Amino acid sequence: MNKPLPARNIGTYVPMIDGPEKVSGRAKYTADIVHPGQLAGRIYRSPYSHGEIVAVDVSEALKLPGVLAIVTGADCDKTFGVLPVARSEHPLARDRVRYRGEPVAAVAAVDDATAREALRRIKLTVRELPAYYTAKSALAPGASAASMV
Amino acid sequence: MARLLEFTLNGRDRADAVADNILLLDYLREKAGLTGTKTGCDGGECGACTVLIDDRPVLSCLTLAATVQGRRIDTIESLGTGGQLSAVQRGFHEKLGSQCGYCTPGFIMASAGLLRKNPNPSEDEIKEALGSNICRCTGYVKIIEAVQYAAALNAQGVAP
Incomplete structure (x- = not known):
């Protein structure tokens, strides 16, 4: 039988192994990594709370010099959710947008200013659907489900 | 235009x-290569990008970078000797005021600014000084404790 060891760390401060890097600003996060010639990415997000996607028109954005690629939900047919509540999620919205801020398209461009300008040229057309801003209204009889898990 | x-x-x-x-944020990160200052919300809401201008x-x-002409800028990279x-920095490390660490440089600079002006702040003064900074993992109890510990170290002669 294993004998339980005395708990030496309970109730004490155990500083993190990477604490000194984090408190000195030396820790490198993904956003801190810069390579020569690195492209800038920006995401176009839904301004609608709930809507059926009629069209995502990226043609004007693609014409902008310095824009290298744009992907939309049409390019993302695989779900990626790991958690059960997210297993029906796509990286970019496909049939519907389900909340204001849901990613709809992603732009790669030579720099951030160009990527931002490309976002302004993307045209999202939706048929708006009822949106619910309280738990009560979302649970009311006749409310439509935001997603099917 | 450039100047x-x-x-x-x-x-x-x-x-x-x-x-x-x-x-100034983009200047520090992209031109000066000082990536310790973090881009968080990009809109003045989270405090991750806090630096000191003339200790404030x-x-x-x-x-705008152009507005710091003749001023003294301190970033997280300036702390420690x-x-x-x-x-x-010791406070946030030893009192566990940092978890993922992304907000930490902003909190540390806001705290350093406070201690340079007021070496012995009350808890309310600490809360007020950190009112512009948001942490999404630690919560604020350990952070306040970190600043109190830092003030005690500072009283023993460790620079803030």
Whole structure:
């Protein structure tokens, strides 16, 4: 039988192994990594709370010099959710947008200013659907489900 | 338009041609290579980009680089001497005021600004000084404790 060891760390401060890097600003996060010639990415997000996607028109954005690629939900047919509540999620919205801020398209461009300008040229057309801003209204009889898990 | 910007960055004089529309945050990260200052919300809400201008905490994402002409800028990279952490850095490390660490440089600079002005702050003064900073993992109890510990270290002679 294993004998339980005395708990030496309970109730004490155990500083993190990477604490000194984090408190000195030396820790490198993904956003801190810069390579020569690195492209800038920006995401176009839904301004609608709930809507059926009629069209995502990226043609004007693609014409902008310095824009290298744009992907939309049409390019993302695989779900990626790991958690059960997210297993029906796509990286970019496909049939519907389900909340204001849901990613709809992603732009790669030579720099951030160009990527931002490309976002302004993307045209999202939706048929708006009822949106619910309280738990009560979302649970009311006749409310439509935001997603099917 | 660009202009010649002369100022003091982390104790050293610096001169750089800087576009009028570049933010201090982007200047620090992209031109000066000081990525310890973090881009969080990019809109003045989270405090991750806090730096000191003449010892006063400022959000670098809302500051044009061109406006710091002749000023003294301190970033997280300026803290600590000879490989030793500063009092505030030690506080956040030893009192567990940092988890993922992304907000930490902003909190540390806001705290350093507070201790430079007020070496013995009350809990309310600490809360007020950190009112512009958001942490999404630790919560604020350990952070306040970190600043109190830093003030005690500072009283023993460790620079904030």
